[in-house]
């Protein structure tokens with residue numbers, strides 16, 4: 379009797395995620411698991427995919443996402459699934475989902491949330507909601523410190539340390555999340571309320587990760603002139619908390635700071651050589667994207683002006699006519715000085731405006747991508763008419779541009795940074811490799827033909843050359859089309 383599989387992917391070149399070379403092999407899937415890797419000529423599959431000439435790799439793990447609400451509002455999560463992402467880590471930059479109302483009032487305001495939307499009052503319940511309303515991909519969850527702080531202290535604008543009682547509340551919510559399987563805590567130290575926190579408060583948060591498990595992921599306090607101090611602070615917080623540190627979207631912004639990534643990478647190397655577990659993530663673009671309110675506040679407090687020529691509007695829900703336009707052009711149109719135009723935009727949109735800002739150096743992007751401490755994450759914000767293309771094109775852009783065309787890193791290294799490296803660091807121990815017994819999250823693509831079509835002008839385009847994406851054994855993308863399969867689930871730390 380030949381072995382029977384539910385699905386066999388035949389004749390592909392398997393890159394198992396370890397960073398090793400590709401090998402010709404078939405992959406057999408039974409249920410939601412990889413059942414066999416090797417020559418399966420004698421086996422039959424209920425379904426078969428011919429992957430001749432294609433790479434077969436583990437599903438990509440997007441370690442830096444803001445899809446906490448999006449996975450429930452738009453469960454196909456097409457921006458991610460069509461580019462091979464089979465797991466998103468949500469809750470980054472301090473912005474999480476507990477307490478619920480603070481999350482609805484936060485960054486997620488930009489989404490069109492339907493009336494019958496589910497609610498929750500804790501992280502264990504949020505994880506259950508994800509399982510019950512399964513999206514097309516898996517979701518691992520970071521607890522957002524900023525949202526906890528707003529909830530405990532009565533709003534995001536409190537510029538004081540928390541009282542003992544408030545700190546107990548924050549630690550309690552965090553511990554409850556970590557015990558239910560959250561992968562760590564995140565902070566956003568340029569945003570309200572993260573920017574008002576002292577290092578000691580953040581160490582208290584990291585200690586919960588040290589005690590229960592999970593890492594400290596941080597949008598650090600500065601990515602420009604104060605980059606090195608900010609990286610050192612993050613490393614110290616993880617060290618004193620007794621947990622790994624994840625530097626989010628590692629970069630140096632502002633022309634005066636270009637090249638500083640050599641020094642910030644050296645800080646990471648020094649920490650690692652002392653035995654500390656410090657890694658980082660990156661999206662492969664010279665433009666960033668975030669809230670207009672946050673960058674305006676930071677620019678004003680720093681005494682710096684905003685450069686209206688380098689920043690365009692990604693999303694402005696109540697004045698969509700401004701989406702895609704540069705701030706300088708909007709100021710001209712409104713016949714206002716730049717700062718007044720920004721205030722008007724924020725006022726007209728209840729402060730919910732996202733922007734795209736060109737401020738990085740291409741050489742830095744390459745230096746960070748090449749470094750062994752860097753894994754891949756999108757940081758995508760998938761709403762508005764002109765979102766940053768990273769939400770749709772991060773993975774194909776690396777595979778096409780930085781691997782095939784420019785040779786900045788090898789295909790094997792790129793796949794490792796997208797798969798096993800995040801799985802190991804975020805303790806998603808049941809996936810991240812093409813290996814018998816692990817979850818069948820798989821991507822089939824053609825390394826010689828993959829093309830990223832997500833541009834700044836027209837971001838919402840799926841790549842070509844990536845025909846199949848499998849999540850927990852089910853085809854979510856088949857022959858280049860989304861199948862609407864809802865094969866994802868909440869992933870809990872430790873598998």
Ligand SMILES: [Zn+2]
Nearest residue numbers: 471597626627
């Ligand atoms: Zn961030």
